[in-house]
Amino acid sequence: MAKKGQYIYEYKHPAVTADTVVFGYDGKELKVLLIKRGEEKEAGTSAYVGEWALPGGFMDVDKDKTIAHTAARELKEETGLKLSVKDFKEVGTFSDIDRDPRERVITVAHYALVKLAEVQADTDADKAEWFALDEVPKLAFDHNKILQVASKHLRRDIHFEPVGFDLLPGIFTMPQLQNLYESILGVTFDRRNFANKMKRYNILAEVDDGTPRRGTRTPIRYGFDKKNYDRLKESGFQLEF
Amino acid sequence: MAKKGQYIYEYKHPAVTADTVVFGYDGKELKVLLIKRGEEKEAGTSAYVGEWALPGGFMDVDKDKTIAHTAARELKEETGLKLSVKDFKEVGTFSDIDRDPRERVITVAHYALVKLAEVQADTDADKAEWFALDEVPKLAFDHNKILQVASKHLRRDIHFEPVGFDLLPGIFTMPQLQNLYESILGVTFDRRNFANKMKRYNILAEVDDGTPRRGTRTPIRYGFDKKNYDRLKESGFQLEF
């Protein structure tokens, strides 16, 4: 952690933070991980104590190799969630002059996708909580705006990136996959057309995990074919919906 | 301009800059505006003096309403080019710990599109120069990397945004438009297919600017139909190529 002391500059510097929108999917709807703000460790005074906010915090100028490292470190400290630096996708910089009442703070917003089921155990329930996207309360700072923009980025990226990979468990069903896309994009698809399109990309493989298929009521279970997926991505594809 | 003085913080703060990749199109190829670095006005020591670099500079914590304002202000100061704040599209944050030899500096990169012909007169030729994209020299800091990423963003955005609007003069020809797309994407299109697709969007209008069409050798002149374009954009379209 950064040392407290006296740091002197010839010109004013802003403080820099990294905030992260962590998206998870519970099989029904998209959720976001929020924390309840406590006393600030770093800034002289605290702001928005007791309110909900996105996890994030101040850059450690000496230790954080990049701003994504800040995001990863703070997420870990605040929620217990340990993600790889490359899981953080940058959303943008929020730099309005009055966005923090204490001093000038600019924040670099990120988003990350996690497999909710596998990760729920690791999150520190005392501080962090999952909220359905449409039940997110009023947040500290400009965090509602950040969440909006991050959601927009997710909706865009879904056309180019394997969001299913990251949000669904390793084994999943076609209805789950479809529901995920429908949740993110806010639309509905025809079952048959959706499945056909997905299958044409050759990135899905039927898997037999031992669950007996006892009739049409138990859905077929799929896994992602990462090899084919990566090849497809290299050659500049577009997953259109 | 920011005041020089003694600014004291309890925790280390990084310096923050905004850099901008200004793209222009001369009818043949994509160009970028670069500046020759002189003595730094702000930082104690100067870095990369005499080398080519992207225009940009330090945030004025008291005056710059957002980081985009920093980008606009610095572009104006360094090249004479006066663009609207909303013309700056954010590309990303570059924050590697050793990217500036003087102190920890993180930069927020932007790109902007200009009509080269209309703007060339405004740029201060003493300090700034246009370079073809594939003739860009080795740049200061990590600016070559920033340029790469900005180009990638432009290539992506071309599918969703009216880049033609911003890069071409108000009146242009189909071959010019096609050449622009080919330059940015690095591919070639069939003349007929390209024109047909463009026309299907109903965003082009033939204009008669007095130039006589004296035969097939003088191309038809078009303008953008901004109304239709905006409507199309609202309804979430994709310009596919």
Add this chain to the structure above:
DNA sequence: ACAAAAGTGTTTCAAATACACCCATGG
């Protein structure tokens, strides 16, 4: 006179869309 630039239309193929029925299970 010939090379270069620009205009134009049709055919073919692939993908998007729309649409209806059957089966098995759980309550």
Add this chain to the structure above:
DNA sequence: CCATGGGTGTATTTGAAACACTTTTGT
């Protein structure tokens, strides 16, 4: 027994891609 969830195939339409010739001007 019936409501629910899940599987499957076909016909139609739309857009993408491939393709060749003619005209005019500049040299």
